Amino acid sequence: MSNAHGNRAEEPAIKEQRVTKQRIAVGAALDTIDDFVSTQELHRMMYDAGSRVSLATTYRIVQSMAEDGQVDVLRNAEGEAVYRRCAASTHHHHLLCRNCGKTVEIEAPAVEAWAASVAQDNGFTEVAHTVEIFGLCPECSAAKAAK
Structure with missing residues (x-):
């Protein structure tokens, strides 16, 4: 406090x-x-x-x-x-399985460059961002395909 x-x-x-x-x-x-x-x-x-x-x-x-x-x-x-x-000590993003909740931490330099460029183009400073990508993990994709 x-x-x-x-x-x-x-x-x-x-x-x-x-x-x-x-x-x-x-x-x-x-x-x-x-x-x-x-x-x-x-x-x-x-x-x-x-x-x-x-x-x-x-x-x-x-x-x-x-x-x-x-x-x-x-x-x-x-x-x-x-x-x-x-798990990662640097800025990172996540892939998240919408079925089982499994997550994978990813680094995305292209996203970082894009975010910095968009912020700069619009005069923003001290920006932060979060990227979460949702989908099905390989195991859930395979289970769905097997049905």
Whole structure:
């Protein structure tokens, strides 16, 4: 949380320590998951494992981790935000199977160049973008073809 001046460093040490313990618990739970999960699913898994971080705190921490680039965030087929610990340390995009939810992290230099060009052509600065490509993974495509 930020204080009135927007400076996180000036928060009381006691609050920071509590948040750090909760953030560590959320991070540790995310480290055990390979697939994207909703915050509610993550909270349920943490609760089942004995963690007592509240759902509201889990939401806040996951959102903060997404803003800091520590987790990837996508929208599933229902439009719900789902999260996963980033496997790639650089800016990347995703291929997402709309059937089973499998994701593949991809780098797309052509997309980066296009986004920068469009932004520049329109006078935009400090731009960001997200690209998610939905389709069927090879396994789901094969299963569909076999029907």
